[in-house]
Amino acid sequence: MLQLDHLVLAAAGFRLEADLTLPKGALCAVVGPSGAGKSTLLNAVAGFVAPQAGRVLWEGADITRLPPGQRPVTILFQDQNLFPHLTVERNLALGLSPDGRMDAAAQARIAEALVRTGLEGLGGRKPGQLSGGQQGRAALARALLRARPVLLLDEPFAALGPALKAEMLALVREVAAQTGATVLMVTHDPQDARRFADVTMLVADGRAHPPVATPALFADPPPALAAYLGAG
Amino acid sequence: MASRAGALKPPVGAALVAALLGAMTLGTVAVVLGHAGAARPGAADWAAVRFTVTQAALSAAFSGLLAVPVARALARRQFPGREALITLMGAPFLLPVIVAVLGLLAVFGRAGVVNDGLVALGLPRLSIYGLHGVVLAHVFLNLPLATRMLLLGWQAIPAERFRLAQSLDLTPGAQFRHLEGPMLRATLPGVMLTVFAICLTSFTVALTLGGGPAATTVELAIYQALRFDFAPERAATLAVLQFALCLTALALGWSLIRDTGFGTGMGRRVEMPAPGGWRRGMDVLAIAVAAGFLMLPLGALMIRGLAGLGELPAGLIPATLRSVAVALATTALTTGAALVLALAAARQAAGHRMFDAAATLPLAASSLVIGTGLFLALRGVAPPSAMALPVTVAVNATLALPYTYRLLLPEARALHQGHDRLAQALGLTRGARFRLVTLPCLARPLGFGAGITAALSMGDLGVITLFAAENNATLPLFIHGLMGSYRMAAAAAAALILMAVSFALFSIFDRIGRHVAA
Numbered sequence: 001m002l003q004l005d006h007l008v009l010a011a012a013g014f015r016l017e018a019d020l021t022l023p024k025g026a027l028c029a030v031v032g033p034s035g036a037g038k039s040t041l042l043n044a045v046a047g048f049v050a051p052q053a054g055r056v057l058w059e060g061a062d063i064t065r066l067p068p069g070q071r072p073v074t075i076l077f078q079d080q081n082l083f084p085h086l087t088v089e090r091n092l093a094l095g096l097s098p099d100g101r102m103d104a105a106a107q108a109r110i111a112e113a114l115v116r117t118g119l120e121g122l123g124g125r126k127p128g129q130l131s132g133g134q135q136g137r138a139a140l141a142r143a144l145l146r147a148r149p150v151l152l153l154d155e156p157f158a159a160l161g162p163a164l165k166a167e168m169l170a171l172v173r174e175v176a177a178q179t180g181a182t183v184l185m186v187t188h189d190p191q192d193a194r195r196f197a198d199v200t201m202l203v204a205d206g207r208a209h210p211p212v213a214t215p216a217l218f219a220d221p222p223p224a225l226a227a228y229l230g231a232g
Numbered sequence: 233m234a235s236r237a238g239a240l241k242p243p244v245g246a247a248l249v250a251a252l253l254g255a256m257t258l259g260t261v262a263v264v265l266g267h268a269g270a271a272r273p274g275a276a277d278w279a280a281v282r283f284t285v286t287q288a289a290l291s292a293a294f295s296g297l298l299a300v301p302v303a304r305a306l307a308r309r310q311f312p313g314r315e316a317l318i319t320l321m322g323a324p325f326l327l328p329v330i331v332a333v334l335g336l337l338a339v340f341g342r343a344g345v346v347n348d349g350l351v352a353l354g355l356p357r358l359s360i361y362g363l364h365g366v367v368l369a370h371v372f373l374n375l376p377l378a379t380r381m382l383l384l385g386w387q388a389i390p391a392e393r394f395r396l397a398q399s400l401d402l403t404p405g406a407q408f409r410h411l412e413g414p415m416l417r418a419t420l421p422g423v424m425l426t427v428f429a430i431c432l433t434s435f436t437v438a439l440t441l442g443g444g445p446a447a448t449t450v451e452l453a454i455y456q457a458l459r460f461d462f463a464p465e466r467a468a469t470l471a472v473l474q475f476a477l478c479l480t481a482l483a484l485g486w487s488l489i490r491d492t493g494f495g496t497g498m499g500r501r502v503e504m505p506a507p508g509g510w511r512r513g514m515d516v517l518a519i520a521v522a523a524g525f526l527m528l529p530l531g532a533l534m535i536r537g538l539a540g541l542g543e544l545p546a547g548l549i550p551a552t553l554r555s556v557a558v559a560l561a562t563t564a565l566t567t568g569a570a571l572v573l574a575l576a577a578a579r580q581a582a583g584h585r586m587f588d589a590a591a592t593l594p595l596a597a598s599s600l601v602i603g604t605g606l607f608l609a610l611r612g613v614a615p616p617s618a619m620a621l622p623v624t625v626a627v628n629a630t631l632a633l634p635y636t637y638r639l640l641l642p643e644a645r646a647l648h649q650g651h652d653r654l655a656q657a658l659g660l661t662r663g664a665r666f667r668l669v670t671l672p673c674l675a676r677p678l679g680f681g682a683g684i685t686a687a688l689s690m691g692d693l694g695v696i697t698l699f700a701a702e703n704n705a706t707l708p709l710f711i712h713g714l715m716g717s718y719r720m721a722a723a724a725a726a727a728l729i730l731m732a733v734s735f736a737l738f739s740i741f742d743r744i745g746r747h748v749a750a
Contacts (some may be wrong), residue, residue, distance in 0.1 A: 046657060069659015080650055085672045100664035146658075 001047070002150060002182055004208070007054035009040050016040060020201070022182060024059075024149070026172070028211050029197035030186045032204045033228045034112035038186045041208055042152045045184065046075040058150065059174040071180050072223060074148040074181075076156035081139040082127040086113070089123035095142035109145060116178075117171060133164045137171065144175050151176060153185040169196045188219060190229060204228065238531065246576035247583065250590035251568045255628040257593040258606025261475050267468035267608050277466075279445065280453040281473055287363060287438075287449065288431035291370035296424040298371065299378035300416065302522040306379070306513035307386035307502040317523060318383070321376035324526070326684065326738055327372065328691025329436035330708045331727045334715070335529030336360065336369055336441075338536050338724065342539075345532060366443040366449075370434060374427045376526060379428070381711055385419035386412070391503040406506055411452040432477050433598035436693045436708075451600045458698055464608055471604040482596040533724055540725030548726055551710035552733065558706060559737055562689035566628040567682045570636035575670070578644035579652065588739040591637040594630050599694030601626050605700055620699035624706065628689040635688075637680030640674060647673045672749060679745010682694055683738035690734040707733075 004018040004202075022028055022216035030038045043049040047068035050091055055064045058072050067198045068075075080090045089184050092110045093102040114123055117137040127135055134156055145153055169192060176183050184201075187193055200212035204224035221229060273281075306318060324332065339345050340360045347357045360368065389411055397407045448456070450470050457467040506512070573591050577584045589675040606623050607616065647670065655665050671678075693708035698710055707730050714723035 012361045048653060048656070068656040069658070073657075075657050077653060080654055083651060083654065083669060088304070088670060090668070094658050094660065094664070098659045098664060099661040 001057075001059060002184075003055075003060075004045075005055040006055060007056065007103060007105040008043065008052045008180050009037065009044050009049060011051040014040070015206050016203070016208060017206060019054075020208060020210040022184070022201075022211060024182055025176075025180055026199055027176060027183045027197050028185070029193035029200040029214065030203060030208075031188075031190065031193055031200055031225070031228070032202055033224075034188075036203045036205075037208070038203045040198075041203060042075065042154050042184060042186060045071075045150070046073050046152055047071050052163075060124055072148050073144045073150045074129055074146045075152040075154065076139050076143065078155050078158060080134060081156060084127050087124055087126055088119065088130070091127070091138065092123070092142050092145055095145040110141075113141040115143050116144065116174075132160055133168065136160065136164075136168050140168070140171055140175055144179065147179040147181075149179075151179075151181040151183045153183065155186050155188070158188070163191070166195065172196070178213070194218065235263035241581075243352055243576040243581040243583065243587070245572045246581065246587050249572050250583075250587050253569075253593060253630060253633065255592040256602060256626065257597045260470075260597075260602045262607070263605040263609045264468045264471040264475070264601065264630070267465055268472045270465035270710045270743070271463070271469045273469055273473060276445065277450075277453065277470055277473065280448050280450045280470070281477070283363070283442075283447060283473075284432060284451075284477065285447040287366045287370070287442075288428045290363075290367045291374065291431040292421075292424040294367065294371045294419055295374040295427045297379045298375055298422065298522075300420070301518040302375070302512065303379045303382035303386060304412070305518045306383055308504045308506045309515050309519070310506075311519075313734060314561065317519070318380070320526070321380050323735075324373050326377045326687040326691075326734060327373070327414065328693075328708055328727075328730050328734055329369075329434070330440065330693055330711050331691065331731045331734075332373055332529070333369055333437060333440045334711070334720075334724055334727045335533040336365075336372060337720070338532035339529045340365075340368065341721070345528075359615060361441055361443070362447045362737060363442075366437055369437045369441055370427075370431045372435075372525065372529065373434075374430060375522065377496075377505075378423045379522070381423045382416075385415050386502050386504075389415055389502070389504075394502075394504040398505055403480035404505075404511065405428075407505070422485060425481065426562050429478070429481045429485075431483055431596070433474075433600075435598075435600055439693070439697070444465065450477065454600045454604055455697055458604065458607060464604075464611075467604050468608060471601045474598055474601050478596045478598055478601075481544060497578050511643060533727060536721060536724035537728035538725075540721035540723075541728070543722070545714060545719065545722045546709060547705075548707075548729070551705050551707045552729065554621065554704065555707040555730075556737075558621055558628065559690040561625045562628040562632065563682050563686045563737075563741070566636055566685045567630045567678060569629070570633055570640055570681060571674070573633075574637055574640035574644040575648075577641060578648040591634055595634050597631065599627055599631060599692070600698070602630065603695035603698045606695075616699045620696060620701070623699055624696045627688075627695040628692050629685075632685040632688050635684055636677075639677045639681045639684075639697070643674055643677045675745045675748035677745070679741050679743070679748070682745070683741035686737035686741055687734040692732060692738055 001024050002022040004020050007018040009016040014037065028043065029040065032038055040049055047066060051064065055062050057063065063071050076188060088096055089110055090102070092113060093106055094100055096109065110123065114120055117140055119134060119137050119141060122130065122134065127138065130138065139156060144204050153172065157165045160168065172183065172185070173196065175181070192212055197214050200214045200217050201211040202209045202217070202222065202225050217225070283632070306314065320354070337344060340358070341347070342357065350357060352356070375748065393411050397411060402410065433451065435451040435455070438452040439455065442448060442452060450473055454467050454470045454474065457463045457470060573587045577587050603623070606627070610619055651669055651673070655669055691708055693712060696706050696709050705713065707726065711723050711726045711730065714726060
């Protein structure tokens with residue numbers, strides 16, 4: 001269970017409060033107007049933003065003070081998810097051991113992860129030689145290898161076309177199912193939320209609202225969400 | 233954005249490096265100040281100050297103004313060998329000053345080409361020694377630097393402006409007034425101030441071409457006070473004067489003086505009209521005169537030196553080995569220190585402004601001022617000649633640091649912005665991060681910076697003159713000794729070897745950097 005306990009994130013002209021829990025294994029979309037703090041919320045869970053007050057807990061353990069790499073968390077950013085000067089295989093190896101070593105067992109696991117994400121035979125390429133979709137797959141392959149219990153997606157597929165994005169979301173579901181991960185995914189597209197997420201969290205008006213079942217939320221949107229979605 | 237999570241690692245290494253730099257620059261000045269009270273500046277000292285400022289101002293003015301037509305011609309003309317010439321213009325920065333001086337002597341010296349011609353015409357000989365010789369050498373060394381800096385200025389004018397000027401059918405004069413004039417007003421003061429600052433602390437040129445009451449710089453006077461008059465108090469007083477001069481120059485142009493204009497992407501021709509007629513003739517003349525002025529001395533030195541290679545003087549090989557050892561030690565220190573500072577500055581660690589200031593301080597320092605401070609501080613510890621090489625390494629490493637630091641900083645910032653989040657998210661160990669991320673991404677500027685440091689240190693003739701004895705001279709000092717005993721053919725041959733080793737060191741480090749990055 002991921003718990004945000006009276007969490008307050010603040011910066012000049014910005015304030016976001018969150019007091020909510022997310023059950024283990026939940027797939028949760030995070031929606032809301034730009035600038036509301038969706039990315040900041042994910043970055044706080046990942047350890048890149050220090051809260052002004054409150055705690056982040058995973059399975060009851062306080063992780064608020066842990067450095068990013070030691071949290072039970074994998075995060076995919078909007079971009080820069082792979083080191084461009086390292087091969088895909090080397091990039092994936094960093095998911096297995098943070099000292100970058102790669103033995104035979106690691107190589108076998110990397111090869112398997114590449115097969116599962118549809119990147120068979122591309123381990124020797126550098127990220128620049130891959131398409132945008134393949135880069136997303138490589139980042140997901142590393143998430144698969146890290147197998148951390150929380151997976152945060154800060155719009156890593158925003159630059160992909162609709163068909164590719166749908167493919168990626170299907171792959172995320174697969175990875176989440178295989179690793180049993182709890183997923184928080186920022187999206188601008190209500191379609192993504194409906195297709196992917198059991199529950200959806202609205203971030204608006206300085207609050208991260210507790211997640212609600214996705215169909216119910218969109219069937220009867222609260223005023224802030226209605227304003228964000230517009231007439232449609 | 234809220235503040236970064238987790239306590240950031242305190243930058244212990246960077247703080248240590250900054251403290252060492254502070255000790256080498258401000259610390260030595262403090263020592264010098266402590267000793268300076270015992271001697272008040274005399275008439276000869278003020279004359280040295282006047283001469284220093286005069287020669288630096290003349291050198292800056294000539295270098296800056298002569299660079300304008302050359303840079304303009306290079307900016308708008310396309311011709312075979314253009315890129316090679318622009319690359320060559322970067323070389324004098326790495327050329328050991330004593331090699332340049334020997335080249336100039338081969339052309340303008342007593343037995344040089346010019347005087348031979350004058351004698352053949354029945355005219356009196358010219359002397360290269362004195363103010364005009366010092367200025368000539370400084371223009372030779374700094375005209376290429378000024379040209380490259382101005383070329384950057386021309387390249388920074390957006391191509392659209394030139395297209396607009398063409399579509400409005402502006403005359404070349406109007407184009408100059410509206411486009412190039414404002415650029416020059418913004419760029420030229422910085423160029424001249426940079427050359428001025430370099431010439432304020434230039435020691436080798438004054439040592440070889442100056443001298444006597446009429447042509448002694450403050451740095452040369454420090455050397456003479458310590459080495460010949462055994463007057464450390466007077467040396468300290470002079471060092472304070474020199475420091476005040478440098479500080480004034482730096483205060484005048486703290487913001488202007490920084491960009492020395494080496495770097496890549498200089499080959500691009502500026503998309504500006506290249507008018508024909510007499511303007512074309514002027515451009516050809518500017519490029520030909522500049523290329524000749526830069527290449528003739530080195531060509532003449534080659535001819536002299538190759539003749540002398542047959543009988544190399546005794547002591548050349550040990551001096552060369554000492555210089556290479558000094559250069560390698562300096563390179564290791566400077567590269568490591570600059571990397572530590574640049575990484576800490578890039579991640580905006582606590583105190584990063586101090587690190588930036590510490591990495592800029594050596595620009596205001598001079599070899600002989602630091603040397604005087606160290607001489608005074610260490611004279612009770614060991615005899616000067618026993619400390620000659622370690623002191624030279626320390627001083628060279630300090631003085632070369634700003635260049636490597638400035639090369640690394642933008643790349644380190646880009647590295648931090650691009651990859652820090654991911655490295656943290658993956659929890660990379662320090663070793664893995666250094667080996668897999670930092671090193672490959674910074675290999676190019678590291679190699680280039682190391683090459684520059686090695687070449688500068690190899691050719692340095694500064695603080696070593698205060699400490700060394702006969703038996704532990706570096707190669708430049710050894711060459712200076714040959715010149716002093718009028719063995720000019722041997723000096724030219726040794727200078728060729730010095731030049732070859734300097735460029736080889738630069739090239740090796742630069743290549744290693746490119747290879748690791750690739």
